[in-house]
Amino acid sequence: MPLVLRPFGPADEGPALAARAEFEGTGFDFLPFDFDPRTPWSEWIVLMERYRQGVDLPENRTRAAFLAADVDGQLVGRASIRFELNDFLVFRGGHIGYGVISAFRQKGYGTAILRQSVVIARNEGVSDVLVTCDDSNVGSVKVIERCGGVLEKIAFDEEGVAFRRYWI
Numbered sequence: 713m714p715l716v717l718r719p720f721g722p723a724d725e726g727p728a729l730a731a732r733a734e735f736e737g738t739g740f741d742f743l744p745f746d747f748d749p750r751t752p753w754s755e756w757i758v759l760m761e762r763y764r765q766g767v768d769l770p771e772n773r774t775r776a777a778f779l780a781a782d783v784d785g786q787l788v789g790r791a792s793i794r795f796e797l798n799d800f801l802v803f804r805g806g807h808i809g810y811g812v813i814s815a816f817r818q819k820g821y822g823t824a825i826l827r828q829s830v831v832i833a834r835n836e837g838v839s840d841v842l843v844t845c846d847d848s849n850v851g852s853v854k855v856i857e858r859c860g861g862v863l864e865k866i867a868f869d870e871e872g873v874a875f876r877r878y879w880i
């Protein structure tokens with residue numbers, strides 16, 4: 713079954729919140745950094761659509777798509793595709809962030825998510841795509857290099873964590 717990237721919908725609430733709980737404490741958020749569980753899911757979906765269009769962006773956000781990775785109706789992961797970069801993103805975060813729910817890893821979905829996200833970013837005018845990952849993240853290094861990532865350098869963030877900066 714092919715993987716598709718699509719907007720989050722009403723039916724994703726349960727699986728997405730379960731994934732959020734699964735990722736807790738891993739250093740990677742399944743849902744966006746500013747997701748607030750007190751906001752009704754239906755409102756959050758509308759907010760994501762506004763942010764994709766660049767409407768009513770808060771100061772700490774740039775125009776970006778937050779998409780569900782779907783295989784045969786099942787949520788397997790997610791992609792965050794930033795069409796513009798702020799100070800944080802240009803150094804550490806990059807244009808694209810992705811995650812695969814652990815039960816679905818090592819099936820090629822991470823690679824499929826990044827590959828399709830690059831196409832979406834290009835369609836929104838991003839020609840050179842910056843993708844970063846922790847130097848220790850063996851799976852992500854493989855995913856990025858398989859999608860054509862060219863290593864710019866290994867840098868250190870403000871917490872001293874070594875991370876790789878790639879351009880596609």
Ligand SMILES: CC(C)(COP(=O)(O)OP(=O)(O)OC[C@H]1O[C@@H](n2cnc3c(N)ncnc32)[C@H](O)[C@@H]1OP(=O)(O)O)[C@@H](O)C(=O)NCCC(=O)NCCS
Nearest residue numbers: 740810811812817818819820821822823845850851852854
């Ligand atoms: C990194 C991540 C997205 C990889 O997703 P995935 O669906 O397992 O990726 P793929 O199946 O496309 O794997 C691509 C390659 O990496 C390898 N790989 C994936 N995870 C690996 C791991 N933990 N250790 C070693 N190799 C790994 C796969 O085996 C595959 O190589 P192969 O075909 O030669 O066997 C997933 O582990 C994840 O969501 N991690 C937590 C969040 C995260 O780190 N996101 C990236 C932030 S930059």
